Amino acid sequence: MGGSIISALIQFNEGTLANPAEINQNFETLRQAVNANITENTNINSEISNINSNIETISEQVMPDLNFTKTDSLFITSGDKNSITLKAGTVIRLDVAEDDVRYLEVKEDTDYNIYNIMDTGAGSLTAGQDYYLYVVKKDIANDETSEIVKTVELKASLNSTYPDGYTASNSRKIGGFHTNCLAITSANAPQTDHALIGYNAGDIVPETVWCLSHRPIATPEGMSYDDRLDLWVDCYNTGGSDGDLTSSFGATRTCNITYQALAERLGKAKKRFPTVDEFQILADGANQKTAIYGSAQPSPDTTGGHLDTAGKAMVTPKGVWETNGLQWQFVRGVSGDGGSGFATTDGSGAKGQTYGTARIVSAGGGWAYSSSCGSRALYADGALSIAHADRGGRAVSQPLRV
Template sequence: MSRFLSNDFINKDPRAKLTVAKLANIGDLVAPTAEYLTATGLIELTVTAGCVITIGSTGVFKTDATILSAGNLDAGSVFTVGKDYYVYICDPGSEDLDEVYKISLNSTYPDGYDAETSRKIGGFHYGRVRQVNSKLIPINTAGVEKGSGWESNVASGIVPRSVWTTKHRPKCSPEGMVYAGGGLWVDIYIASSNGVGGVKSAYGTTPLTGTEGHNSYGFIDLGLKSGKRLLSYSEWQQAAYGSPQGADGNNTNAWAATSNTARTTTGKVANAVSAIGCVDCVGNVWEWLDELSYRHDGTQSWGWKDVLGAGNGQVYTEGTYGLVRLIAGGSWLDGVVAGCRAVYCDYCPWYVRAGSGARFGCDSL
């Protein structure tokens, strides 16, 4: 690490002086790659060398390759599962000192600094990490692809694809999301209430379902308020890939045992995590998708059906049911039916179903 610029007051005309304050006011963050923060271990990040970063009007710094860990926390000494952390570069306040990196649960600035002396450069989610090889195939502890015991080869750590920067992030708030690729970010957790009319992706929360009165249209509205959208079936499969199948007789790998009687909080089953870090894709609750199909059973009579809710118009269908929306993954009591490709093509989009929730996605900024 190094201080990139310092003040030199040799020039007497103030208009001719290239000061740190001037450069900071016109500068930004220049990086050799958009992903200038990467997870290089379960409990460490690496800052890419060669980034030029301004901090308020106090400093301009050029980064060296730097490893960050729990030692950079502004409070505490260990990371906590289920938490979103923010990474800051800070100016220690002396021309003789180089930049300081802090990792914090605070989303504004870290303890000991303020908005003028620190700058947020990214963040990550600390959660459950499925062990995979370079081909993204789940492996067991011996490194064998889908070898015996691969389902439980999960550790607590920085979720690699959750690491975001100011130049590599979703258009919405990045907390609790992973990058699936192709410009798509996906929620790590099934949607729960954010308390202000929208949704959040958070650990240890109760998933929203029809129990709270939501059908698929309601989830679409909730996503809108948070800058997110429902996933297509293929996008959902990418998120769920590598998640173990449910079982009839236990909840070891998914909350799906046939003896279960209700949904549970997100992240309760440690093994229920996909190759890219999405949790509870299999079991707990079905997830509404942004794909429609059609049912031709029931009374065959074309007509308008007043099923969309008061003030929302009506739907013209052939039969009693007609339009259906796909749900994926399986619920709390589906056993071996639940899996990373499981899909149910039966329910109308207006149906308020206690066993169906949603997982949202967002495009890259």
């Protein structure tokens, strides 16, 4: 623009008297150029404002999926035993088709009674189960105009794929939660101020609520978030068999397995053993100085819902079961204890041998140790090769950073 203005100006020869009319014409040309520049700048600023507005709108639309810190990532909570809350400012996108994109927009904190949004219409939740939350397609017909209003609604389901009556193309999983497996009362709570007093079997355990932006890197089923550690913790001792390890209520407890074998399998599931200090924090608030009722291996030997020798539920305030008094749980780390020569410490030794004596530490206490059990109980003389019925694992997982 500058070059075209200069070329439009009348040129004067040095040392000659300029014509006043030509001078005025140059001034007019410059005035018009300045006004045009002002108009152009105004238009550019307007375009920038529009772009910024669009960016803010787009940011709101992707909010559940991107750019969160630990303190503001949870857009689904549960402050009540039978309801969940979607936080203000949440916008969830549902792609029904290429030309049919819908949004669930929450302008203020909104509570949902869980029974009112169950896909099956169930009036109660099953104890010790994982439930899932979905945004689903909803079409509303206008009786007067026959116009179809395209919108969305929230559904809860036991299904991990999509709710009953819907498909993968008209629903989107946005979160879930785990339910309490045993009623906690003032009589059976391990602490007088236990956070789960009054929670019945089937009620939503608040710390198990997860969503797209607040969840572990592992699958979130059967896990509870501990904000003191910024870790997700398995609600149950590790259960299941090789290739199918799980944290679930009523699973067969995984035992008679070495530290190395279980650590490797948990690693494949994006989980690990807690450290000693992590364990004593996550296990605090459960029963202390007691073992499982009967002080013997339970029969059936399944996870969750057990009472101790004092008749107290073996659960932490965050819904983590049987940390203390059922089994010694491996904690992270191996130490050396001298010695010489190579020996097989795990299986057939197909993945290598250990030189000297390696030791591991286990925590929480087994059924035979009664008053020695607790959140700070440690068994610090375990050989790396140990594999007993009263030894097993409890896993943790890092939060997903999105």
